[in-house]
Amino acid sequence: MENFRYQNTTEVVFGKGQTALLPQLLKEYAPANPKILLTYGGGSIKSNGAYDQIKTALAGFDLLEFGGIEPNPQYSTLMKAVDIVKAEGVNFLLAAGGGSTLDGTKFIAAAAKTDSADPWDTILEKQTPVTDAVPLADVITLPATGSETNGFSVISKKEETKKLAFWSKAVFPKFSIIDPSFTFTLPERQTANGIADTFVHVVEQYVTHPQDCPLQDRQAEAILLALVNTAPRVFANPNDYQARANIFWMATQALNGWLNVGTVQCWAIHAIGHELTAQVGVDHGRSLALVLPGMWRQQRKEKGEKIAQLGRRVFGISGDNQDEVIDKTIARTISFFQSLGIHATRQRYGVSDAVISAVAEMIGSRGVKIGDRANIGKQEIIEILNLCD
Amino acid sequence: MENFRYQNTTEVVFGKGQTALLPQLLKEYAPANPKILLTYGGGSIKSNGAYDQIKTALAGFDLLEFGGIEPNPQYSTLMKAVDIVKAEGVNFLLAAGGGSTLDGTKFIAAAAKTDSADPWDTILEKQTPVTDAVPLADVITLPATGSETNGFSVISKKEETKKLAFWSKAVFPKFSIIDPSFTFTLPERQTANGIADTFVHVVEQYVTHPQDCPLQDRQAEAILLALVNTAPRVFANPNDYQARANIFWMATQALNGWLNVGTVQCWAIHAIGHELTAQVGVDHGRSLALVLPGMWRQQRKEKGEKIAQLGRRVFGISGDNQDEVIDKTIARTISFFQSLGIHATRQRYGVSDAVISAVAEMIGSRGVKIGDRANIGKQEIIEILNLCD
Numbered sequence: 051m052e053n054f055r056y057q058n059t060t061e062v063v064f065g066k067g068q069t070a071l072l073p074q075l076l077k078e079y080a081p082a083n084p085k086i087l088l089t090y091g092g093g094s095i096k097s098n099g100a101y102d103q104i105k106t107a108l109a110g111f112d113l114l115e116f117g118g119i120e121p122n123p124q125y126s127t128l129m130k131a132v133d134i135v136k137a138e139g140v141n142f143l144l145a146a147g148g149g150s151t152l153d154g155t156k157f158i159a160a161a162a163k164t165d166s167a168d169p170w171d172t173i174l175e176k177q178t179p180v181t182d183a184v185p186l187a188d189v190i191t192l193p194a195t196g197s198e199t200n201g202f203s204v205i206s207k208k209e210e211t212k213k214l215a216f217w218s219k220a221v222f223p224k225f226s227i228i229d230p231s232f233t234f235t236l237p238e239r240q241t242a243n244g245i246a247d248t249f250v251h252v253v254e255q256y257v258t259h260p261q262d263c264p265l266q267d268r269q270a271e272a273i274l275l276a277l278v279n280t281a282p283r284v285f286a287n288p289n290d291y292q293a294r295a296n297i298f299w300m301a302t303q304a305l306n307g308w309l310n311v312g313t314v315q316c317w318a319i320h321a322i323g324h325e326l327t328a329q330v331g332v333d334h335g336r337s338l339a340l341v342l343p344g345m346w347r348q349q350r351k352e353k354g355e356k357i358a359q360l361g362r363r364v365f366g367i368s369g370d371n372q373d374e375v376i377d378k379t380i381a382r383t384i385s386f387f388q389s390l391g392i393h394a395t396r397q398r399y400g401v402s403d404a405v406i407s408a409v410a411e412m413i414g415s416r417g418v419k420i421g422d423r424a425n426i427g428k429q430e431i432i433e434i435l436n437l438c439d
Numbered sequence: 440m441e442n443f444r445y446q447n448t449t450e451v452v453f454g455k456g457q458t459a460l461l462p463q464l465l466k467e468y469a470p471a472n473p474k475i476l477l478t479y480g481g482g483s484i485k486s487n488g489a490y491d492q493i494k495t496a497l498a499g500f501d502l503l504e505f506g507g508i509e510p511n512p513q514y515s516t517l518m519k520a521v522d523i524v525k526a527e528g529v530n531f532l533l534a535a536g537g538g539s540t541l542d543g544t545k546f547i548a549a550a551a552k553t554d555s556a557d558p559w560d561t562i563l564e565k566q567t568p569v570t571d572a573v574p575l576a577d578v579i580t581l582p583a584t585g586s587e588t589n590g591f592s593v594i595s596k597k598e599e600t601k602k603l604a605f606w607s608k609a610v611f612p613k614f615s616i617i618d619p620s621f622t623f624t625l626p627e628r629q630t631a632n633g634i635a636d637t638f639v640h641v642v643e644q645y646v647t648h649p650q651d652c653p654l655q656d657r658q659a660e661a662i663l664l665a666l667v668n669t670a671p672r673v674f675a676n677p678n679d680y681q682a683r684a685n686i687f688w689m690a691t692q693a694l695n696g697w698l699n700v701g702t703v704q705c706w707a708i709h710a711i712g713h714e715l716t717a718q719v720g721v722d723h724g725r726s727l728a729l730v731l732p733g734m735w736r737q738q739r740k741e742k743g744e745k746i747a748q749l750g751r752r753v754f755g756i757s758g759d760n761q762d763e764v765i766d767k768t769i770a771r772t773i774s775f776f777q778s779l780g781i782h783a784t785r786q787r788y789g790v791s792d793a794v795i796s797a798v799a800e801m802i803g804s805r806g807v808k809i810g811d812r813a814n815i816g817k818q819e820i821i822e823i824l825n826l827c828d
Contacts, residue, residue, distance in 0.1 A: 062444065
């Protein structure tokens with residue numbers, strides 16, 4: 051284990067009906083008599099019950115609304131919200147919806163407190179540390195990103211075909227209300243995408259070159275084992291509260307930071323996946339399911355030991371021939387994605403040779419190689435994508 | 440999963456030499472120009488390097504010292520420290536040592552801010568909620584209690600043969616410095632006790648009547664698997680930094696609260712273990728190793744499914760006969776404790792029939808049955824202890 055510092059101050063408020071606690075949570079975490087901006091996306095919160103419960107809980111509060119944050123939150127949209135925050139003196143942000151809405155709201159929170167005329171440039175391109183932000187919280191309604199208990203935010207700028215991320219302690223939610231009942235009405239596609247996202251979040255923090263972190267390994271395998279064994283339940287019965295609750299908790303735990311303390315992380319699958327989404331619009335979770343096999347095939351030497359370990363400990367694959375175990379693990383992982391209804395191929399998502407070149411060029415142009423060994427550059431990305439199904 | 444709320448604001452500062460960060464950590468978490476009381480125990484910190492590193496880091500700070508906190512921190516000793524805190528205007532506490540020192544310091548922090556003339560009575564006997572405490576932090580040097588990232592404190596009053604616990608959000612450390620190098624010089628006995636304590640912390644949150652919490656199950660098994668597989672390394676080479684680091688992290692993670700969110704917990708092994716320590720002075724970790732087999736034997740019906748699951752998933756025990764799997768799991772767990780050098784028998788620890796009666800009487804007299812089913816009373820405790828080796 052390497053030296054590290056870790057802190058996560060977000061209060062998790064989990065379970066049925068917990069939205070009713072909003073007034074007391076705001077009393078604890080928001081300024082007195084807060085001026086709140088409720089942010090949301092396309093309106094799923096108006097059909098899954100979240101919107102009604104929030105409005106009921108916040109009757110009597112000074113509440114503005116900003117809807118329309120996209121599944122890949124767009125910079126131009128978010129800056130409109132920043133204008134409202136500044137003009138109206140909003141001093142607390144409440145994001146209701148999935149990770150896109152929450153990520154977008156984290157960016158609004160940061161951009162509203164910066165003097166920069168171009169927050170895209172300073173925060174996302176230049177990665178200038180964000181040290182101040184409007185306090186925020188969320189009612190998260192989609193298990194996928196784990197954004198509810200971390201300081202990450204991923205923002206898109208389609209005018210430039212870009213999708214970039216930032217992290218800051220200042221944008222950890224003060225509290226996150228996680229009511230799994232809001233997920234009963236999720237389209238199967240989103241349920242599947244969220245599970246794939248959770249799986250690959252774990253992989254990015256675990257399938258790396260070998261480490262001496264036995265607990266973190268076992269904790270990663272714990273999430274994968276629970277996920278693989280529970281996923282069938284949510285498809286068999288979308289209204290199974292316990293199944294939904296367990297799946298949500300796995301998504302949250304996959305990216306709250308515990309898995310990667312003291313160890314190395316890859317994140318190359320996500321880097322490439324983000325570019326694919328920017329280029330061809332493929333859903334985030336599906337982009338990861340496409341890239342993972344290509345990554346494991348190309349990175350077989352560096353990552354082989356961990357891939358085989360995953361295969362043995364998560365999928366129960368046995369055998370002394372390491373190469374065979376690795377092959378079987380890759381196949382078994384693809385089967386898992388397929389069991390979610392995700393059949394990820396380059397053809398299906400329109401990932402042509404031209405797209406592959408564009409993705410490799412975009413990442414390569416940043417001048418920094420990616421992956422846990424920092425050894426994946428333009429050439430490797432082309433190889434990886436050509437090894438995808 | 441049941442509804443829950445969870446928050447853990449402690450900043451973990453892990454690794455070699457991290458004590459050097461004390462000045463900047465105090466700048467962030469302590470009052471300006473703090474008046475600090477450094478608390479410690481018998482002096483192990485003067486031989487493991489922690490004291491020197493702390494004094495070096497805090498040169499120039501207003502620092503008082505209070506040593507002598509016992510392995511089972513005594514109320515009377517702690518109240519002397521409370522007097523000093525009040526008389527000297529101490530406004531920050533820094534505990535250096537094991538969980539005993541830290542638990543004792545948490546109590547000092549709470550007692551110093553209460554108007555009660557008898558903090559033992561109000562905080563520990565009556566469990567009056569503690570809502571205010573002197574801010575505190577720690578340099579924890581013994582992997583065992585997990586006190587470094589929770590709000591628990593266990594205090595003893597030998598005049599009354601009592602050992603009681605309290606919990607409060609107000610006594611979570613602001614930060615915890617965890618440098619595994621300080622554990623190289625631990626006597627084998629303490630290393631073993633700490634590992635046993637970690638194991639049983641997990642058991643208390645996992646070996647209960649059946650639940651539908653697949654992730655928490657797997658996370659508990661993750662700690663047990665990692666612990667069982669790593670323990671031999673610290674005995675083989677006490678100066679193996681990575682082994683020490685991994686073992687420390689397991690102890691911390693076992694009781695930071697993540698394992699028990701949304702599920703049930705037992706804590707009856709600890710309740711009985713505490714009484715045994717109060718009665719006959721047996722080390723805490725050893726008291727748990729003694730009680731666990733008796734608990735599992737007496738609670739076979741309620742806990743059998745989880746005992747067998749532990750056996751299968753942690754110890755690799757196979758077979759369709761559930762009773763046999765349970766028996767083998769109990770035997771295998773005893774073997775694990777023995778591999779640490781802990782050979783726990785009633786005879787060895789002086790647990791006579793009279794002691795058993797006293798323990799059962801003490802717990803029974805509180806009028807509340809213990810265990811995850813709240814069904815373990817005086818009679819059951821006698822049965823449990825008579826089923827111990």
